[in-house]
Amino acid sequence: MIYFNNAATTWPKPEVVYETVDKCFRGMESPMRSASESSLHDDVMTKSRDAMASFFGIEAPKQLVLTPGCTYALNLAILGIDWRQDDVILMSGLEHHAVSRPVRKVATEHGVRFEVAPYTPEQPIDLDFVERTLKRGRVRLVACTMASNVSGDTLPVADVIKIAQRYEVYTLIDCAQSAGVLDVNVAKLGADMVAFAGHKGLYGPPGIGGLYVAPGVDLRTLAEGGTGGDSGTHPLAHKLPNSYEVGTHNLPAIAGLAAGIKWVEGIGIENIRKHERSLVKKFIDGVSEIPGVTVYGSKDVEKRAGAVSITMDGISPKALARWLSTEHQVTTRAGFHCAPLAHETIGTCPGEGTTRFGFGFFNTLDEVCLVVDHLVHAPRTVSV
Numbered sequence: 001m002i003y004f005n006n007a008a009t010t011w012p013k014p015e016v017v018y019e020t021v022d023k024c025f026r027g028m029e030s031p032m033r034s035a036s037e038s039s040l041h042d043d044v045m046t047k048s049r050d051a052m053a054s055f056f057g058i059e060a061p062k063q064l065v066l067t068p069g070c071t072y073a074l075n076l077a078i079l080g081i082d083w084r085q086d087d088v089i090l091m092s093g094l095e096h097h098a099v100s101r102p103v104r105k106v107a108t109e110h111g112v113r114f115e116v117a118p119y120t121p122e123q124p125i126d127l128d129f130v131e132r133t134l135k136r137g138r139v140r141l142v143a144c145t146m147a148s149n150v151s152g153d154t155l156p157v158a159d160v161i162k163i164a165q166r167y168e169v170y171t172l173i174d175c176a177q178s179a180g181v182l183d184v185n186v187a188k189l190g191a192d193m194v195a196f197a198g199h200k201g202l203y204g205p206p207g208i209g210g211l212y213v214a215p216g217v218d219l220r221t222l223a224e225g226g227t228g229g230d231s232g233t234h235p236l237a238h239k240l241p242n243s244y245e246v247g248t249h250n251l252p253a254i255a256g257l258a259a260g261i262k263w264v265e266g267i268g269i270e271n272i273r274k275h276e277r278s279l280v281k282k283f284i285d286g287v288s289e290i291p292g293v294t295v296y297g298s299k300d301v302e303k304r305a306g307a308v309s310i311t312m313d314g315i316s317p318k319a320l321a322r323w324l325s326t327e328h329q330v331t332t333r334a335g336f337h338c339a340p341l342a343h344e345t346i347g348t349c350p351g352e353g354t355t356r357f358g359f360g361f362f363n364t365l366d367e368v369c370l371v372v373d374h375l376v377h378a379p380r381t382v383s384v
């Protein structure tokens, strides 16, 4: 079996992640959130949060809210702002539903408008458009993914943030596809909010992620409940990170994510990046030789992360993925990848989307060569 669906979730995970989750789950004498009831809880929470904060260059770990994934983190960031009628949100054309759906929700519920920045593979977010839109005023938030889960393009988020800072506009960066693959350093980036997923390039379990919230950014809570600390009062205190982490923590996932991050640090982001770049290059070079294949996104592998989307004349994206799976035990993902906006942007929606190949650290160049060879022989309804 060849697993090329790492853009959805990385698999397998490093052994140390499986072991850590198992050990933590079995050792949880009490999942409760108070030092007197469970010292393991506080130990895991503090050490894990510290490890994550250090990885992302976050000076004060309490600015990091642990969430049940990147989707929740992005929702917290977008729905948590005190929106006013006629505010404007600017986003890239490559955003995932986890950004575009909450943006549409605040547009419907609060009379907020949103604008989508133009895209070309050479300039995946039009920086002049960003500047012009911000200059007009009313923009409160710029949301931009650092790497697309559809086209694989990486976006110049540092430039976007610099422009936004001149106009004192909130910035939100979606690092679901970039954390663990590119350098994501909150202190260097200077973004107001940075969201990440635990189960992709950080090789952690599913259902865990986080949101960095810069000092001074005041978000509404999305859920009310117990924090373990202020049990005697009725209203929820307004404090980072506890007030945003109500309910019983997913301790095994949190410990597993911290183990994944330590594993990534041990290999080194630059080594992971180098390996994935070589896989992406080999794949793009190989499929570009096949007649009737279109590769989306930048031609420059330096400007790409680990996902590559293709379409092939004479076979639909879903039929190609199905054929690869049933005939060759190759796992990919076809369709719209929860990002119809990105597919509209690259020109595959309306349509049937793409077949996406998501490469990860455990893939090899031999696997890539084998799959390119399979693709040469894919069954087509037209001769090419």
Ligand SMILES: Cc1ncc(COP(=O)(O)O)c(C=O)c1O
Residues within 6 Å of the ligand: 007, 008, 068, 069, 070, 071, 072, 096, 098, 145, 147, 148, 149, 174, 176, 177, 196, 197, 198, 199, 208, 209
């Ligand atoms: C770009 C992007 N943003 C957000 C998400 C949502 O992440 P999670 O699965 O952690 O909710 C994904 C997951 O596919 C993604 O690719």
